[in-house]
Structures are given as structure tokens and as C-alpha cells.
Amino acid sequence: MKKKPGIVINEPYSHNEDIRVYYELKFEKDIIKPGDLLKFKNVRGTFRFIKWVHNLHLDVTWVDCMDTASGEWKSMYISRIKGIVKPKRSRKDKPNV
Numbered sequence: 310m311k312k313k314p315g316i317v318i319n320e321p322y323s324h325n326e327d328i329r330v331y332y333e334l335k336f337e338k339d340i341i342k343p344g345d346l347l348k349f350k351n352v353r354g355t356f357r358f359i360k361w362v363h364n365l366h367l368d369v370t371w372v373d374c375m376d377t378a379s380g381e382w383k384s385m386y387i388s389r390i391k392g393i394v395k396p397k398r399s400r401k402d403k404p405n406v
Contacts, residue, residue: 327366334361334372339393346394347374349385354378355394361387 322328334341341347345358356374362384363370371384 322362327364329363329365330360331363332360334358334387336390336393341393346377347372348391348394349389350391352385352389356383356385 322330332343341358343359346355347358348355355377357377359373359375361370361372370387372387372390373382373384375382
């Protein structure tokens with residue numbers, strides 16, 4: 310006997326009045342904007358930042374991002390952010406110490 314596939318209903322965040330969406334996140338000394346690359350603790354790979362979301366009813370905050378290798382969408386807690394991936398600077402651009 311075959312099992313019937315479950316129906317998953319994906320509603321946008323705007324349909325829920327308890328959810329707030331933000332597109333800039335202050336992290337340490339930097340401001341993360343959509344398109345910036347992030348690394349997370351205990352997770353392989355880099356992820357492209359999309360937005361961060363806060364649920365007022367549950368008091369939970371998470372980051373929506375996309376895996377750069379596979380294009381998979383992920384949501385992870387803000388506390389798991391390890392840092393921003395910054396491009397390497399050449400010797401010429403570095404200040405003399």
C-alpha cells in the first residue's frame with residue numbers, strides 16, 4: 310500500500326502578524342546586508358545572507374540564508390553565526406605595522 314504524500318503549506322512571513330522581518334543585522338563591528346557571505350558554527354560551507362526574522366510570540370530569532378554550493382535554503386539561529394567571510398586583502402592594501 311502506497312503512502313500519500315503530505316501537503317506542506319508555505320505561507321510568507323507577512324501573513325503572520327507575530328513575525329517581523331529585517332534586512333540588516335549588526336554583528337560585532339560589521340553590518341550584515343543581503344548578499345553577504347556568512348559562516349556558522351559546526352556547519353560546513355558558506356551561506357549567503359537573505360534576512361533575519363524575529364517571532365514575537367515565541368521570542369525566537371533566526372537568519373534565513375542560502376548555501377552557496379548547493380543553493381539550499383537554510384534557517385539558523387543568530388547565536389550560531391561564526392563570522393562574515395571577508396575578501397582577502399593584498400599586501401599593498403594592508404597598513405604598515
